[in-house]
Amino acid sequence: MIAENFNAYHHFDFQSVFTATKVFIDEHNEKHPQLTEKLNANHRATCELIIRLYLKQLNNLQNNYDKTIQKVQGFKTFNTSLASCKGCTVRTILNHKARLKMAGFIIAEENRGAQGIELWINTSIIFPNQSANKDASGKKEKKRFQLDGQTSEGKNFHPLVHVLHEQKNNNSNVDRLEDVLPQKRDHHSELPEGELTRTLHEPHMNTGENAKSVPNNPAKPDGADRISLLFLIRQFWEFSRKLLYPDLILSQPEQKDIMNMIWATVYMKLNSSLSKEDWLKYHEQAIERVIMVRKWLDKSPNHWVPPPHIYFSPHNDKNDFQKTLKWLVKREILKTEISQQLMLQKVRNEHRLHEEGKGRYKHLSRLQLFRLQEQRLSKMNNPELLKAYYLYIRRIF
Amino acid sequence: MSENAINGALTKCIVWFYDGNSRTFYSRDKSHKSAKPNMALGIRRLEKMLLETFKGKWETAIIYVNKNNGEEIAKYKKGVRV
Numbered sequence: 001m002i003a004e005n006f007n008a009y010h011h012f013d014f015q016s017v018f019t020a021t022k023v024f025i026d027e028h029n030e031k032h033p034q035l036t037e038k039l040n041a042n043h044r045a046t047c048e049l050i051i052r053l054y055l056k057q058l059n060n061l062q063n064n065y066d067k068t069i070q071k072v073q074g075f076k077t078f079n080t081s082l083a084s085c086k087g088c089t090v091r092t093i094l095n096h097k098a099r100l101k102m103a104g105f106i107i108a109e110e111n112r113g114a115q116g117i118e119l120w121i122n123t124s125i126i127f128p129n130q131s132a133n134k135d136a137s138g139k140k141e142k143k144r145f146q147l148d149g150q151t152s153e154g155k156n157f158h159p160l161v162h163v164l165h166e167q168k169n170n171n172s173n174v175d176r177l178e179d180v181l182p183q184k185r186d187h188h189s190e191l192p193e194g195e196l197t198r199t200l201h202e203p204h205m206n207t208g209e210n211a212k213s214v215p216n217n218p219a220k221p222d223g224a225d226r227i228s229l230l231f232l233i234r235q236f237w238e239f240s241r242k243l244l245y246p247d248l249i250l251s252q253p254e255q256k257d258i259m260n261m262i263w264a265t266v267y268m269k270l271n272s273s274l275s276k277e278d279w280l281k282y283h284e285q286a287i288e289r290v291i292m293v294r295k296w297l298d299k300s301p302n303h304w305v306p307p308p309h310i311y312f313s314p315h316n317d318k319n320d321f322q323k324t325l326k327w328l329v330k331r332e333i334l335k336t337e338i339s340q341q342l343m344l345q346k347v348r349n350e351h352r353l354h355e356e357g358k359g360r361y362k363h364l365s366r367l368q369l370f371r372l373q374e375q376r377l378s379k380m381n382n383p384e385l386l387k388a389y390y391l392y393i394r395r396i397f
Numbered sequence: 398m399s400e401n402a403i404n405g406a407l408t409k410c411i412v413w414f415y416d417g418n419s420r421t422f423y424s425r426d427k428s429h430k431s432a433k434p435n436m437a438l439g440i441r442r443l444e445k446m447l448l449e450t451f452k453g454k455w456e457t458a459i460i461y462v463n464k465n466n467g468e469e470i471a472k473y474k475k476g477v478r479v
Binding site for chain 2: 251
């Protein structure tokens with residue numbers, strides 16, 4: 001069964017991939033004698049750094065990830081992280097990437113802005129001997145799967161791992177058997193010694209996290225994307241400006257400042273873990289409150305609102321916009337109370353007409369009418385209303 | 398006003414008074430010593446100066462970005478923003 005699932009749960013062997021990398025670079029250099037096309041020792045070191053971190057990333061992926069040659073994911077990282085890992089500038093990393101792309105080492109690159117970059121490495125390097133791997137002994141495979149089981153559980157893997165001795169030129173140690181520590185050798189005793197091309201550092205030692213790696217939970221799972229909600233603030237400001245301050249002339253920096261205030265006070269810095277739908281609902285309520293303020297202003301010439309930088313200021317406790325939230329709550333309560341009163345009034349009318357033998361329900365019995373009305377009122381989900389109805393029924397019978 | 402404060406100001410206001418004089422005022426953009434400069438605050442303070450301190454004494458006032466050939470931000474004529 002292990003052998004069957006081998007492709008899906010592929011564990012990447014550092015040694016074979018490093019060998020393939022070396023072979024690839026050597027072949028490329030043989031074909032391209034020009035200095036501007038050659039991959040020098042520094043490029044080689046970058047290649048090895050990329051390969052090592054990429055394999056680490058792939059091996060740490062969850063088991064259900066597709067790691068087959070067709071669907072294997074790229075190397076997710078940041079240019080700055082690579083630069084700090086290698087001890088060079090970002091410009092060097094960019095130059096190296098360009099050279100590696102020319103050489104065909106990097107097949108494709110996707111820039112994701114703040115999410116970093118994704119590099120797709122030549123599959124002939126990453127899967128150098130896929131068929132040979134299938135023939136590996138069962139014991140070796142079992143060991144690999146045990147290792148896989150120990151790896152992290154989520155998709156939010158660290159794009160890079162920090163290695164303290166990364167500053168050394170690991171390129172110079174490639175293919176040098178004496179660099180591998182003797183006590184570590186028995187760990188790889190099943191491998192032929194001639195194939196050892198790994199550098200000084202051991203992959204299993206790279207456990208430290210880089211400071212610039214992706215956070216464990218980059219986005220709140222239940223919260224809406226805060227940036228995508230910023231348009232609500234602009235919309236709110238434009239609406240309230242039209243309604244409350246139609247004659248006010250404001251410059252760009254002043255408007256920006258006011259929108260910042262609105263973001264902080266009216267929208268609570270969009271900090272709450274509400275979903276996007278909830279925020280949209282809140283936005284509608286805020287707009288409703290602006291309309292209420294406008295109506296209140298129209299009621300009397302003595303009514304006024306302070307200028308926007310005071311009205312929406314987070315330090316204004318006296319007459320700020322947030323006070324209108326009370327108005328809204330009061331109005332909503334009043335609305336429901338009125339609708340309940342209207343409902344009860346309707347019920348009374350129906351009873352009066354029923355007693356007179358008129359109306360829609362004149363053919364129903366008193367019990368049927370009671371059931372009908374009870375059902376209708378229970379749909380409103382208000383126990384107080386039902387109580388009032390029962391009291392009314394008790395009074396008339 | 399010190400040279401530093403003049404150079405550090407984000408905006409300036411040129412005022413043409415009724416008596417024929419003209420004068421440049423520079424904004425104070427910080428709410429406290431170590432605060433981040435706020436251009437809007439500076440503009441509001443200049444506006445307050447124009448409309449309250451020098452009320453009725455000037456004909457035209459223009460607020461610019463405090464740079465050489467800085468763009469115009471606000472313009473006031475006879476006490477009204479235009």
